[in-house]
Amino acid sequence: xxxxxxxxxxxxxxxxxxxxxxxxxxxxxxxxxxxxxxxxxxxxxxxxxxxxxxxxxxxxxxxxxxxxxxxxxxxxxxxxxxxxxxxxxxxxxxxxxxxxxxxxxxxxxxxxxxxxxxxxxxxxxxxxxxxxxxxxxxxxxxxxxxxxxxxxxxxxxxxxxxxxxxxxxxxxxxxxxxxxxxxxxxxxxxxxxxxxxxxxxxxxxxxxxxxxxxxxxxxxxxxxxxxxxxxxxxxxxxxxxxxxxxxxxxxxxxxx
Numbered sequence: 544x545x546x547x548x549x550x551x552x553x554x555x556x557x558x559x560x561x562x563x564x565x566x567x568x569x570x571x572x573x574x575x576x577x578x579x580x581x582x583x584x585x586x587x588x589x590x591x592x593x594x595x596x597x598x599x600x601x602x603x604x605x606x607x608x609x610x611x612x613x614x615x616x617x618x619x620x621x622x623x624x625x626x627x628x629x630x631x632x633x634x635x636x637x638x639x640x641x642x643x644x645x646x647x648x649x650x651x652x653x654x655x656x657x658x659x660x661x662x663x664x665x666x667x668x669x670x671x672x673x674x675x676x677x678x679x680x681x682x683x684x685x686x687x688x689x690x691x692x693x694x695x696x697x698x699x700x701x702x703x704x705x706x707x708x709x710x711x712x713x714x715x716x717x718x719x720x721x722x723x724x725x726x727x728x729x730x731x732x733x734x735x736x737x738x739x740x741x742x743x744x745x746x747x748x749x750x751x752x753x754x755x756x757x758x759x760x761x762x763x764x765x766x767x768x769x770x771x772x773x774x775x776x777x778x779x780x781x782x783x784x785x786x787x788x789x790x791x792x793x794x795x796x797x798x799x
Contacts, residue, residue, distance in 0.1 A: 606649025
């Protein structure tokens with residue numbers, strides 16, 4: 544049992560719900576429990592995909608709990624551990640979907656950016672709003688934001704502390720999809736079911752290749768891709784996929 548999270552397994556995927564209403568604000572306990580949940584789910588072969596969402600229908604996560612997260616002399620330690628957990632999400636060997644069912648601001652926006660795919664409620668807003676408090680993002684916001692939407696646009700939003708509408712988030716490629724009111728989690732689950740049918744080793748190696756190669760030179764990045772291809776080509780799933788193609792039938796992937 545978790546104090547700040549709800550962890551559910553459904554079919555072939557799992558759902559982590561940030562559960563600190565009304566704002567689902569980030570605390571040291573929440574970050575530690577999020578790390579523990581990832582440790583529990585990573586070796587679970589029955590979990591093919593992970594969804595992260597927020598409790599309620601108004602706020603996914605409004606950022607850090609300012610009353611506790613930055614209290615005491617160890618702010619740097621808190622930030623470094625939090626960043627290690629978000630980096631773990633980013634490198635998670637199973638696809639991670641952010642079902643952003645409400646506003647995602649500050650640290651909440653940073654959690655969503657660490658996920659592989661983002662689905663945003665069409666009435667919600669996202670943004671790195673820390674500059675409005677005289678501070679800056681501390682969970683990777685200054686680094687992932689420009690990687691996702693480009694340096695100039697990210698700098699504008701970071702400096703102004705903008706709350707970006709869902710429609711603008713979609714237009715600039717900050718999120719993958721928009722969802723109707725009340726349908727964000729359902730849409731994420733539908734996508735998770737589709738992902739669960741995909742070859743899990745290929746999904747893992749795609750995540751690794753993209754993450755390892757995105758900041759490498761093009762020559763280094765291509766070598767990263769070739770090495771990943773060599774690994775996946777030796778798997779039973781690759782043989783099954785190719786055989787199913789020639790036999791004109793759906794492939795049955797087993798993660799081997």
